[in-house]
Amino acid sequence: MTSALEELLPDTRRALLHRIATAQAEGRAPSVVAAVVRGGRTVWTGSRTSVEGHGPDANVQYRIGSITKTFTAVLVLRLRDEGLLDLGDRLEEHLTGTGVGEVTIGQLLGHTAGLAAETPGPWWERTPGALRAELADVLGERPALHPAGRRYHYSNPGYTLLGSLVEALRGASWEEVLRREVLEPLGLRRTTAQPQGPHAGGWAVHPWADVMMPEPLEDLGLMAPAGQLWSTADDLARFAVFLAGGDERVLSAESAREMRTPSGPPEADALDAGYGLGLQVSRVGGRTLAGHSGSLPGFVAGLWMSEADDVAAVTLANCTSGLPAATVAADLVRIVADSEPRIPHPWQPLAEVDEALLQLTGVWYWGTAAFGLRVSADGGLELGPLTGGGRSARFQADGDGSWTGLNGYYAGETLRSVRGEGGAVSHLDLGSFVFTREPYETGAPVPGGVDPRGWLGSR
Template sequence: MALLPETSRALRHRLATAQVAARAPSVVGAVVRDGRPVWLEGWGSVDGATPGADVQYRIGSITKTFVTILVLRLRDEGRIALADRLDDHLPGTTVGDATIGDLLAHTAGLTAEPPGPWWERSPGSLRPELADVLPDDPRVHQPGRRFHYSNPGFAVLGALVERLRDAPWSEVLAREILEPLGMTRTGLQPSPPQATGWAVHPWADVLLPEPAQAYGPMGPAGELWSSAGDLARFATFLLDGDSRVLRTESLEEMRFPSSAPEASTWPSSYGLGSQLLRRGERMLNGHTGSVPGFVATVWVSPADGLGAVLLANTTAGLPVGTVAADLLEIVADREPRIPEPWAPLAEVDQSVLELAGPWYWGPAAFVLRPAADGHVELGPLNGGGTRGTRLRPAGDGTWIGLSGYFTGERLREVRDDSGTVTHLDMGTFVFTRQPYDPASPVPGGVDPTGWRSAKP
């Protein structure tokens, strides 16, 4: 469904004011909904023309999200575990005791940058080997203690992919992500039409071209080029998933904070290869990116079913993450998501239907409701608290929590000799049909005199 004219104008206004305020040579933005772009527009010019969906820009650290998906695919295949030490699969580095999960979450304590001159403006030939991107003493923090963004950490992860796939990481990327998603304008090398990367003088309206270097082993940290059209496809994947690329559970795992945020940036955090941003009650995930001459962002809001993309060819001055979030929120606030029509369950599982209705954790009232998508929802009757969760069937008669306090915990139904459900057990939380039901194994037991008035 097309956006309302006034919504499109508001998006154009935000894009244009951002381009003018930053004095960026060009910007291009897109908003996706329902699996396709509902708005895509450029402002400024690339080689004398307004940029469109196919113009390539460098996307910097958004590259890290692609590398993360390649690593999670290996995990889903059983080739690695996130708790594995790097040495288990890629021996010989100076960070072999770092876990793969810590590298993905930037909690391995590694230095932010490789040794030597500014790597994003230097030729990759200065660091031809993986050993060249890590100093002799690569740690600046104790591992697992705090978030500290590390570009060399993702160079190491790219090398891990190459080792286990026996192919360059860029070839693995093309085969496992780009081709299935139809991203034909993404890769290590640009092809026309492409934007030139520029630095804008801070005090005068003049430009300086930035070098477009090949990064060698540092490539997995930020070398990719892409276009607004391709990143719109990627945003759709981050929203809706694609089983050819990544399991739904792994995609959802990327949205969960993996470390405490820095004290100066409480509204933001980091998941596995994915930045998280809270804007009011809205939670966005995706990634920003910058290299000399270019800035970029992809944000998605699963709750709104919306994604936003922004690309520009300027080194500094454009708050690309903020502007991309603004584009998403313009649509979300002006044209909120219309829910799909309610429909009943396609099939009725009587054993699941038997669980529907009120349950009690002690005196606290909960409701369990089978949903049309085959999941069940368990939450406080009053809608408050933190114990509510959605659960998916595990295939063995139990259910796995997908959200909230019970994420990852297993719910199982307990039946008596007659087959009647006596209670639910959710990670040692006992849910009964009556508050503190004396016939159920309530921890600590139930006073045999039962409920009473306040009088002694």
């Protein structure tokens, strides 16, 4: 049973319904269905339709387009976590004969491999996959448009290569591997490569008249890992829970977090929009969202989640254009997060703390800039400026008396406490930066030395 803290307030529920109703009316969508997740469970679903007296529920399938890429990325990261590949590996180490074997697996996942956005020939979303029976048909004579690793350039063929990589290493079809390793363990029984009733039909709505035309339904063949899947609001809500926290049967929380960490520079004209490993990452209204948009002829979809607010939302619609499903999903997250801010967990004291670690806490100086070092709730360390600007960072213990930076400028850098001859801590060394207990402390190994005259007044 849903607890009082998990239930949404009536005003919030009405605001959510109003948002999708407005989207369906203004976007002239035959139907739209949406779901909101909070606290690891679905707390609201809603729908609107042009059919009087009938509305799709959260069990009706819609095509989800490029949200399929997120599922494919999960399969690739499973291979990485099992030690079968590394994200820095060149593609040709595992899949030969592609013609683009020098690009890395990580570059393909993050759309920085420089590959073309689309396939050569007729539009792949509206033509049979049989027209692209081989990878050469998908990639064409000029598969790369940009130097690998230099810029973000979204590539659908890149995810076809990742799907073929999964098949090569697993010895089974992409669809079978996905079903066995992701869909079944997570209970996503209504997520399939082919539509299974009840499912929505895909429609094109005339831009200048309220009339519709059915869109063709094609099997994408080799392009399936880039956009083939059908799913429901219920299933995608459960998938969002997995993406937020991981599931040891499929992918660890650490690897799930890696998916939503930007993997390359954003485009210069879209600095608030990046891409992780199979997930889009955007800054919207001061809030960081991770998820993915999706579209195929007749369908649009959006899935976004805010880790800080513990809220996710899904929007599905059966129209080719008009209704911005990803924007609507982001709005649903905002409505819940702003109307009902997350209640923080109660503060709890640490069960125990190493006395030597406790002695490191307090004020440290990098030159004349004051920083505070504290023990975090997870037993790591947090360093941040006490006044003005400065670099903050979180650190996790390495088990040998040193710590590794987790974020920002110091991500991956090593923090060490250096002791003098008497055993007392002399200073902290952070990637060659020396932090002392006093600004330019006498006797400390400050690079460049300390003037023996000490601090001087005006002359």
